[in-house]
Amino acid sequence: MTEQMYRVALASRPTGAPEADNFSYESAAIPTPGEGEVLVRVHYMSLDPYMRGRMDDAKSYAAPVPIGGTMEGGGVGEVIASNSPHFAPGDFAFGMFGWATHAVQPANMMRKIDPNQMPITTALGVLGMPGFTGWYGLTELGRPKAGETLVVAAATGPVGSMVGQVARLAGLRTVGIAGGADKCKLATDTFGFDACLDHRAYPDAKALRADLKQACPDGVDIYFENVGGKVLEAVMPLMNPHGRIPICGMISWYNAGGLGAGASDPGLSAPGLWRTILVNFLSVNGFIISNHFDRYPEFLGQIAPKIASGEIRYVEDIAEGLENAPQAFMSMLGGGNMGKQIVKVL
Amino acid sequence: MTEQMYRVALASRPTGAPEADNFSYESAAIPTPGEGEVLVRVHYMSLDPYMRGRMDDAKSYAAPVPIGGTMEGGGVGEVIASNSPHFAPGDFAFGMFGWATHAVQPANMMRKIDPNQMPITTALGVLGMPGFTGWYGLTELGRPKAGETLVVAAATGPVGSMVGQVARLAGLRTVGIAGGADKCKLATDTFGFDACLDHRAYPDAKALRADLKQACPDGVDIYFENVGGKVLEAVMPLMNPHGRIPICGMISWYNAGGLGAGASDPGLSAPGLWRTILVNFLSVNGFIISNHFDRYPEFLGQIAPKIASGEIRYVEDIAEGLENAPQAFMSMLGGGNMGKQIVKVL
Numbered sequence: 001m002t003e004q005m006y007r008v009a010l011a012s013r014p015t016g017a018p019e020a021d022n023f024s025y026e027s028a029a030i031p032t033p034g035e036g037e038v039l040v041r042v043h044y045m046s047l048d049p050y051m052r053g054r055m056d057d058a059k060s061y062a063a064p065v066p067i068g069g070t071m072e073g074g075g076v077g078e079v080i081a082s083n084s085p086h087f088a089p090g091d092f093a094f095g096m097f098g099w100a101t102h103a104v105q106p107a108n109m110m111r112k113i114d115p116n117q118m119p120i121t122t123a124l125g126v127l128g129m130p131g132f133t134g135w136y137g138l139t140e141l142g143r144p145k146a147g148e149t150l151v152v153a154a155a156t157g158p159v160g161s162m163v164g165q166v167a168r169l170a171g172l173r174t175v176g177i178a179g180g181a182d183k184c185k186l187a188t189d190t191f192g193f194d195a196c197l198d199h200r201a202y203p204d205a206k207a208l209r210a211d212l213k214q215a216c217p218d219g220v221d222i223y224f225e226n227v228g229g230k231v232l233e234a235v236m237p238l239m240n241p242h243g244r245i246p247i248c249g250m251i252s253w254y255n256a257g258g259l260g261a262g263a264s265d266p267g268l269s270a271p272g273l274w275r276t277i278l279v280n281f282l283s284v285n286g287f288i289i290s291n292h293f294d295r296y297p298e299f300l301g302q303i304a305p306k307i308a309s310g311e312i313r314y315v316e317d318i319a320e321g322l323e324n325a326p327q328a329f330m331s332m333l334g335g336g337n338m339g340k341q342i343v344k345v346l
Numbered sequence: 347m348t349e350q351m352y353r354v355a356l357a358s359r360p361t362g363a364p365e366a367d368n369f370s371y372e373s374a375a376i377p378t379p380g381e382g383e384v385l386v387r388v389h390y391m392s393l394d395p396y397m398r399g400r401m402d403d404a405k406s407y408a409a410p411v412p413i414g415g416t417m418e419g420g421g422v423g424e425v426i427a428s429n430s431p432h433f434a435p436g437d438f439a440f441g442m443f444g445w446a447t448h449a450v451q452p453a454n455m456m457r458k459i460d461p462n463q464m465p466i467t468t469a470l471g472v473l474g475m476p477g478f479t480g481w482y483g484l485t486e487l488g489r490p491k492a493g494e495t496l497v498v499a500a501a502t503g504p505v506g507s508m509v510g511q512v513a514r515l516a517g518l519r520t521v522g523i524a525g526g527a528d529k530c531k532l533a534t535d536t537f538g539f540d541a542c543l544d545h546r547a548y549p550d551a552k553a554l555r556a557d558l559k560q561a562c563p564d565g566v567d568i569y570f571e572n573v574g575g576k577v578l579e580a581v582m583p584l585m586n587p588h589g590r591i592p593i594c595g596m597i598s599w600y601n602a603g604g605l606g607a608g609a610s611d612p613g614l615s616a617p618g619l620w621r622t623i624l625v626n627f628l629s630v631n632g633f634i635i636s637n638h639f640d641r642y643p644e645f646l647g648q649i650a651p652k653i654a655s656g657e658i659r660y661v662e663d664i665a666e667g668l669e670n671a672p673q674a675f676m677s678m679l680g681g682g683n684m685g686k687q688i689v690k691v692l
Contacts, residue, residue: 232620247624248624249624278593278594281634283630283632284628286624286626286627286629
């Protein structure tokens with residue numbers, strides 16, 4: 001094949017927030033699948049906060065993207081050539097195809113998708129890694145009980161909206177935090193949060209905490225941690241005894257010098273945090289969903305019917321064109337998206 | 347009764363390390379037990395780091411000792427008068443008798459002890475709250491697996507020595523940290539730790555971490571947190587993925603301005619700690635043993651025979667006289683004790 005493909009490569013490592021020149025949009029020859037491999041034409045790709053971490057070379061759960069390497073990420077696409085008995089041209093699949101129009105992947109690293117059952121974009125959000133992350137973290141590490149209170153930030157994102165809706169269905173009071181009045185309206189009107197606070201309306205953690213306390217009159221039993229920073233500082237002192245804090249990410253700190261920057265509130269210094277964990281008997285658990293794929297069928301079995309019935313809703317924000325992926329990504333890290341951020345590649 | 351008793355009261359709240367004038371030694375009339383109550387003559391009382399926390403009025407799991415109130419604490423003593431069918435004069439019992447020669451307590455708040463089975467002092471240490479704390483935290487929250495590596499500080503204290511011995515019997519490599527060469531020798535020779543580091547020999551967390559890394563060639567799977575400070579800073583970067591950190595206390599921070607002081611290593615600032623928890627999928631759990639008394643019979647059933655057989659050993663450091671309790675307490679907070687600190691009251 002001599003047809004060209006396109007990809008977005010990591011041109012340089014960002015310091016702080018990524019900028020356009022950290023990325024390069026390049027053409028390349030479409031690769032040929034080897035034995036057991038499949039060639040896919042990517043239709044949609046996912047943009048997720050964790051990708052910011054892959055741009056650094058600090059120690060993390062995954063190896064960094066090398067300079068010049070294709071940016072990593074999940075996508076859904078159509079099989080156009082296959083050297084595996086498990087896939088035929090015309091099949092749709094989810095895989096880690098990267099920021100690219102085409103990708104070759106081992107068949108055993110891909111998951112087949114039925115485009116007639118659900119829009120294929122759902123494999124990137126509500127029924128994909130983000131939705132699964134929210135469901136697993138809440139269910140397994142949050143251990144929700146009816147009558148309790150949950151707080152989650154990025155409440156309209158694909159993780160936060162799953163967390164909030166699953167918690168609401170389990171009988172919890174759900175309080176979201178989001179950036180801007182529009183997102184807060186989306187959180188309450190579409191995702192059914194009992195309340196949502198606009199973190200941009202508060203100058204600091206202390207001010208946010210005061211209103212959060214009003215919104216959580218019985219304290220906070222589960223804080224699903226996916227942003228860090230000001231929200232974490234605001235929530236910690238409100239945690240009830242035996243509270244649970246699943247941690248799946250800290251987007252607000254991803255840009256802050258490799259997460260090394262100090263919290264602004266001295267009471268939330270390291271000893272302050274540890275003391276809070278101790279005296280409230282908190283359970284704080286970091287996790288990454290890729291260690292728990294064995295639970296995916298259970299997630300799908302529980303959640304897919306609730307999406308079909310409308311009990312669980314989802315919102316997608318779709319940017320057009322692979323060449324616009326860096327801009328969409330930078331915008332998302334700044335909260336510019338409304339719902340799950342996806343890029344339409346094809 | 348007109349006979350006099352003696353007690354140690356909280357005269358004033360300490361700022362930083364407690365000093366002699368924070369305590370007052372006072373006489374009082376021996377109280378008379380009401381319906382369902384028992385009068386006890388205290389033989390031995392326990393000194394524990396948590397008592398430092400009760401001297402502050404900061405929010406904690408327990409109400410502070412009021413100014414002028416008797417210092418709280420557990421003790422073992424002999425019943426000398428009883429208005430309960432459950433206790434008779436001559437019985438021995440454990441209870442929260444405070445820093446006092448005599449105490450009246452409701453019978454249902456006391457636990458009978460058989461002085462013929464085990465020395466009564468063991469009810470304060472190896473078979474009491476500290477030993478139970480170590481066993482529960484390690485077993486339930488540490489989830490030890492043979493071949494893993496455990497680190498615990500205050501390794502010769504009643505909590506740390508239980509943690510280390512139970513972990514060793516479960517097939518773990520056990521590395522202790524203690525203050526001084528004598529304690530390190532006690533840790534390896536008496537309590538069977540594979541290695542013990544003297545934290546006083548290191549100027550900072552970084553230096554301690556370097557040797558700890560040598561002592562833990564396969565990393566650290568369980569860090570039983572009972573001291574905080576320099577040791578915590580040293581250990582955190584050595585934690586293996588899926589590591590567990592049970593937290594039962596942070597003695598090194600108790601004196602540091604209500605635990606609000608910052609860690610010295612900026613990498614261990616709040617975002618740094620949270621990032622470590624996230625990227626290593628750590629499980630961090632604060633606990634207080636009084637929430638888990640339902641497990642006490644199981645603890646006793648497992649550990650008492652191992653003490654009788656010599657598989658688990660204990661060391662006690664007994665000060666003489668209630669009037670010397672403040673001095674023994676201040677010394678213990680500075681690491682001056684060797685083994686479980688007890689005061690012989692009678």
